[in-house]
Amino acid sequence: MRNLLVRKPDAVIWLLAGYFCIQFIVRLLQPHGLRFDESQQAFFSQWLTLGYDSQPPLYNWFQSIVVWVFGLSLATVSAAKNLVLFLVYLSYYKLAREVLEDKLFAAIATLSLLTIPQLFWEAQRDLTHTVVQLLTINLFLCSVIRTLKTPSVASYAFVGLALGLGMLSKYNFTLVAVAAIAAVWLHPNGRARIIDRRFLLSIGLALLIFLPHGLWLLHNLGIASGRTLGIMEQDAPQTMLAKLVQGPFKFLRLIVVIMAPTVIIYSIVFGRPFWRSLRSGTVWTRFFEALFVAIAILVLVLIVAIGMTSLRDRWLLPFLFLMPIYFCLKMQAVGHRPEDFARRFFVVPLVMIVLIPAALLVRPNLPTLFGRYEAYNFPYGGFVEQVVAEEQKTPGLVMTDGWLQAGNLHLQLPDVPLMSLFFDNMKIGYEWTSDRPILMAWLVTDSSAALPPQLREWIVQNLGEQYTDINVKSTAVPYLRGKPDDKVAFGYAWIYPK
Numbered sequence: 001m002r003n004l005l006v007r008k009p010d011a012v013i014w015l016l017a018g019y020f021c022i023q024f025i026v027r028l029l030q031p032h033g034l035r036f037d038e039s040q041q042a043f044f045s046q047w048l049t050l051g052y053d054s055q056p057p058l059y060n061w062f063q064s065i066v067v068w069v070f071g072l073s074l075a076t077v078s079a080a081k082n083l084v085l086f087l088v089y090l091s092y093y094k095l096a097r098e099v100l101e102d103k104l105f106a107a108i109a110t111l112s113l114l115t116i117p118q119l120f121w122e123a124q125r126d127l128t129h130t131v132v133q134l135l136t137i138n139l140f141l142c143s144v145i146r147t148l149k150t151p152s153v154a155s156y157a158f159v160g161l162a163l164g165l166g167m168l169s170k171y172n173f174t175l176v177a178v179a180a181i182a183a184v185w186l187h188p189n190g191r192a193r194i195i196d197r198r199f200l201l202s203i204g205l206a207l208l209i210f211l212p213h214g215l216w217l218l219h220n221l222g223i224a225s226g227r228t229l230g231i232m233e234q235d236a237p238q239t240m241l242a243k244l245v246q247g248p249f250k251f252l253r254l255i256v257v258i259m260a261p262t263v264i265i266y267s268i269v270f271g272r273p274f275w276r277s278l279r280s281g282t283v284w285t286r287f288f289e290a291l292f293v294a295i296a297i298l299v300l301v302l303i304v305a306i307g308m309t310s311l312r313d314r315w316l317l318p319f320l321f322l323m324p325i326y327f328c329l330k331m332q333a334v335g336h337r338p339e340d341f342a343r344r345f346f347v348v349p350l351v352m353i354v355l356i357p358a359a360l361l362v363r364p365n366l367p368t369l370f371g372r373y374e375a376y377n378f379p380y381g382g383f384v385e386q387v388v389a390e391e392q393k394t395p396g397l398v399m400t401d402g403w404l405q406a407g408n409l410h411l412q413l414p415d416v417p418l419m420s421l422f423f424d425n426m427k428i429g430y431e432w433t434s435d436r437p438i439l440m441a442w443l444v445t446d447s448s449a450a451l452p453p454q455l456r457e458w459i460v461q462n463l464g465e466q467y468t469d470i471n472v473k474s475t476a477v478p479y480l481r482g483k484p485d486d487k488v489a490f491g492y493a494w495i496y497p498k
Helices: 002-007 011-029 036-044 058-070 074-099 103-115 117-125 129-149 153-167 173-186 190-194 199-219 221-232 240-270 272-277 283-306 313-320 323-333 342-365 380-391 403-412 453-463
Strands: 397-400 418-420 438-443 471-478 487-495
Touching: 002 011, 002 103, 002 342, 011 074, 011 103, 011 342, 036 058, 036 074, 036 403, 058 074, 058 129, 074 103, 074 129, 074 323, 103 117, 103 240, 103 323, 103 342, 117 129, 117 240, 117 313, 117 342, 129 153, 129 173, 129 190, 129 313, 153 173, 153 199, 173 190, 173 283, 173 313, 199 221, 240 272, 240 283, 240 313, 240 323, 240 342, 272 323, 283 313, 283 323, 380 403, 380 438, 380 471, 380 487, 397 403, 397 453, 403 418, 403 438, 438 453
Parallel strands: 397 418, 397 438
Antiparallel strands: 438 487, 471 487
16 A cells, blocks of 8 residues: 555545545444534534534534435434545645645645544544534635636635635634735735735625624624633633733643644654754745744734633644645655655554554443443433333423433434423424423433423423423433443433323
């Protein structure tokens, strides 16, 4: 395979296509419990609406359409995710080809994504909105670079399309868009491209694409911002001075943590030529440097302005995953031949292509070896099968209080409407009769299986007095692939109309 990649770098596309097909199969071989983002997508797939929660709706729309066409199942959730991941790598290769003269350097840069843990591990397991944002960033930068090189009406339209989709992927895509303006302005051809009248086409098309969600956003700012701002301020110190120090320090530390594996591997494989190449420069290295510096300044301003002290590595991933292209541009600038070290480098991603699916397969299938159960191992299927068989009724509505439970329960009963108090803005119509009672379900986290106060409040507010006595029950179901004595406690109650 190494020799094939050196001779035909475009083979990286087929290698990655096969890799994500394997990842799809691996997910189906894992226990069928859903992790947080998977659960959210399964839950939100009930709606195709202008907005959902604190994230823009692009991935939600994509997942909802897949479910509408093929139905809700673990296969449709996993297929959607792995397709987007493959498109991330494919578009990254196309972006690298726009600025790197040698296809082999582009293949090296693309496979370098398998050295970034937040991308090859976290994105594979649980990220959704971040993943589609990576795709839109690649498309946006491809369109910008093509417009810088050979402007046309089509290239400006491409910029507008990618910009609009990017704004629908994650709100912090705005940082990339603003930083790109600075990078383009400093490019030798950039100012002429910005003042070109065709740039109005880009702006107009982007606004048109974003407008429907933008109108929703204006009326739902609390839903869109409240949860994210709360996370940003978690564990914040009390004094302003401490905030000003802690936020930037965490920002710089995360940059080091995310990029350290890639830099170490490049140092080992490419040696001193890699470090010497960092002093070189071209038009395109300066373009990416301006992009990175502008993003860093914007992030630091944001940290200081709102007192942000809690940063997540996935928030910085969309800015740092471009570094392998930058590194390869540097090595190309000093005339390094990729054939001299490509075979050595390809050992790393080829080994990772084997190890990553193996690790993903082993961890939840043998949880007792690691002393901890994953979300994959939660037995929602066994719980639903048990309570439905016991009552001999199909619910007209399933009501729960948590995020993780929402999608997992809907996966087991895809034809039954489900609502969750965690996403209390998402409402759905349902049938409530003696043949289709409401099923309340929740995870029992202590010795008491009592109906949670929030669910009781929902009953009072939404059902009034038109229900019979509530008989609260609990059951314990063994973990999937776990020890028979290790169980998850569920509380539940069937609610019938009078």
